[in-house]
Amino acid sequence: MAGLRMWYLAVTVLAVSTISLRGFVPAVHAAKSNFCGTFVEPFQFLCTERRMHSADGFELLLHRIGGGTATDSNAAPVLIMHSEFLNGDSWFQFTDAADKLLPLLLVDAGFDVWIGHERATKWSHGHLSLETTDTRFWDWTWDEHAQYDVPAYLEYIKNVTGSPVHYIGMSQSATAGAATAANLRSSSGIRSMTLIGPNIYAGDSNSVVLAAWAFIFGNIIDEANYENGYQSGAFNFTTAFPGVTSINGQSPLALALEVISGPNCCLGTATASFTNGWDGTNSFKNLLHYQQGMRSNTWRRFDYISADGNTQAYGGPSAPTYHPEDISTNIPILVVYGGNDAMAPQAGVQLLLSRLRNAESVLLPNYAHFDLLWSSRRTQDIFIPILQFLERHK
Template sequence: MSRLGLLMGCCLLGIAEPKTFSSYFDDQIQSNHLQDLHGHGLIEDASLKVPELVRKYGYPVEVYEVTTRDDYILTMHRIPHGKDRHNTAGAQRPVVFMMHGILSSSADWVVMGPGKGLAYILAEEGFDVWLGNARGNRYSRSHRSLDPDEAGFWEFSWDEIGNIDVPTMIDHALAQTGKQQLHYIGHSQGTTSFFVMLSLQPQYNYKIISMNALAPVAYMTHSGPILLRAAAPFSNILNRLFTLIGINEVLPNSRMLREAGEQLCRDGATTQDLCDLAMFIVGWNSEQFNKTMVPVQLGHIPAGASARQLAHYGQNMRSKQFSRFHHSYLKNILIYGTIEAPLYDLSNIRAPVHLHYAAADIFTHIDDVNKLQFHIGGSAQIIRVPLESFNHFDFLWGIDAKTLVYDKVIDIMKSYDQIHEA
């Protein structure tokens, strides 16, 4: 899930009147007479890709490409050690794999900068940090035979991401580090894909030391913004319609949107408050919202996804189940051997899972989290963020995310590492 209201509004405005929009940018720059939009290089962060961004702040970074069994080429980013602490190259460290949400990328974990971005914090705490990128986002738009301009490239949902992409990247991280197990941290769809993986491939339980699910999304009976819930009953129809008219990808990374963020949402812009108001669509927490960072975030978010990923969530909302993607009755029989899309078998999940949820998160209602915990086969602990106004995106960008969430996550992971060392 992402800042859909602001993003779609900017995109629609840009598509409808590109010349007027561009002229408005020029007027804004002239009226504010700013040489540097922020005065401290933040605008540059919006245009840098993840490896460049990490290097800018003095951290080591490595880039890997892995190929899935169905020929998608995925990019992984690695921060092998810290800059100020735990900074000895080549030292043995516990491995943590991090998976982003829908319409996002590995940038989620670094965009807020050192001391704020969870990837940097984990590196300084002594972890070997691996950042995944799902098929179809800006870093994983390659395939051995298909092109992103072809409809066939986009014939996937988060079922394939969980069943194929995540295991492939986990195996690569373990092979490169010589480890047998790692920690897993996911946000939103990054948690969904984990539940998919272990439901369909329970052998991966043995490769997981611990799983920390930030804003866990599986059941969505009570969750989701009003617009998404309203569209859920028509998800199959909309998916077929989008396919017919050639809409296979939704909200790819956009230079136009980045420039819109730089001009409309920067400090000093008369339109900055409009960017704040747009947050009401997905849940706005003024207490945790750092408006200065919005232009940077819009340089990295959205990062692209398939229309089928959104349709799959809509199907689960409608059915009130956690099930595989429903194609058609005939195709379901060919793929699954059943008329209906089968339910994910959450009882197969035996690795220790920690479900971090927030009371104000419209994507993870407590009743849905409780249902998830009940169906997980192993140990699943529910942890409520101790701030009533904390919401879905505060897990990534909240001003106090470190003290409210990350410190707890690190304590949990280190407690398991102590057990393994004993």
């Protein structure tokens, strides 16, 4: 039974990589979205929406949340960015009756909170000149988040508030945020960084499924789909596999989380409580970028393999490498990570910590990857330490 279960999990994870562009392209949103009214205003908090574009033309939505403190010039701004395959409303999913939501917890503590949404996700899904059916719309990886999206958010918030920004990123956005901080041109807008489950050095993962995806099947599938201009679509098993509601007594979503996160994903959290947040999109090129990082255990820009391809993109025969040592000592860093994390393995995070020059950490030994976002104990284990860190570096 265990072998059959692992076979099913491997097939379903790889099958997600084959969903075509035509199946799961979120609708382009109107001039004003319903994010504020759906996720923030029911809690009696103020919420305003800002719409901007990255330097390469992608629409980026930004939501500012407050309860009176967000307009206070003394309130330090905080930008909170979501994980891959998700969007900003994932921060508004409860996991327990006594649960706290990180954005609202920070507003109550006197911070000026902003929620960002990565390009091509549910709330940031337009472009100045490209349609979603254009292959160029999907020609990006997390490196474009670091080169364009995060700097655009930081610059905007700094211009509005007159203050550098506390950056909080989960998983992919932790990786992109750290890459932004390693770039001297962008780092001036950062006051502090909180990196939750940064999958920067992922080569030491003990996940057989992730290894198979990175080294064999996924590379073949994702390369073919990238060349055809497709994207991976929303990682939503209810939509991708209609009619499949249970495998061995578990929901497909719970099984997928277990595969890519770890054997104890979410520490008892009910998957139904956060399925609404699981509807971001991702490009096949980005999936290839992750596979490159896992195979080489390096933190670098997308490798076009050929010297000519890299020279055209970067001016040299190799893809440039990011160096944690390049992050200024003026930027204090908090790293929160799990001991059972397959996507951001403990050895990889500890390698990162050994190379950062002004960092502290919180290790949660029993946590897998998405426990860091959805654990029923996240308030006391993760959110309170983050709040205390920000308080020390206001």
